[in-house]
Amino acid sequence: MEFSEIIGSEDTNNVDDRSKGRHIPTIEVLRNYEGTGKEYIRVVVGEKAIHPNTPEHHIEYIELYGRTKMMDTVTIGRATFGPGVKPDAVFGVVYFGKYREFCAIAYCNVHGPWENCIEIREELRLTAGCRREKCLQEGFGV
Numbered sequence: 001m002e003f004s005e006i007i008g009s010e011d012t013n014n015v016d017d018r019s020k021g022r023h024i025p026t027i028e029v030l031r032n033y034e035g036t037g038k039e040y041i042r043v044v045v046g047e048k049a050i051h052p053n054t055p056e057h058h059i060e061y062i063e064l065y066g067r068t069k070m071m072d073t074v075t076i077g078r079a080t081f082g083p084g085v086k087p088d089a090v091f092g093v094v095y096f097g098k099y100r101e102f103c104a105i106a107y108c109n110v111h112g113p114w115e116n117c118i119e120i121r122e123e124l125r126l127t128a129g130c131r132r133e134k135c136l137q138e139g140f141g142v
């Protein structure tokens with residue numbers, strides 16, 4: 001099942017590029033974030049085109065989900081924003097290596113939910129915070 005089917009986001013195939021650029025969240029893996037030795041996920045809205053940021057029209061929240069190899073969906077966190085606050089969030093991820101995909105939702109108070117997903121390469125998962133043995137012990141599989 002596709003992530004968009006789970007959250008019921010809009011089909012973005014028929015949306016113009018400007019709207020996509022203003023709403024679709026950008027997801028980035030931050031390796032060894034600030035020297036912690038751990039991976040974090042940064043999600044930003046409006047990197048390609050700036051989204052309005054007024055009381056009438058702004059991004060209300062960003063949610064991040066992880067999807068395991070078995071395609072279980074795990075809620076990682078939610079960051080909320082008010083008007084005037086840039087929608088930019090960094091999420092800590094426990095056992096980064098158990099996830100094969102991360103998906104984010106950005107919710108615009110006018111245009112609804114927008115989603116994006118990134119796949120995590122096998123070699124990154126195996127060299128990240130969750131080593132193979134530990135992941136297997138916890139039943140996640142790698």
Ligand SMILES: [Fe+2]
Binds near residue numbers: 057058108
């Ligand atoms: Fe919007």
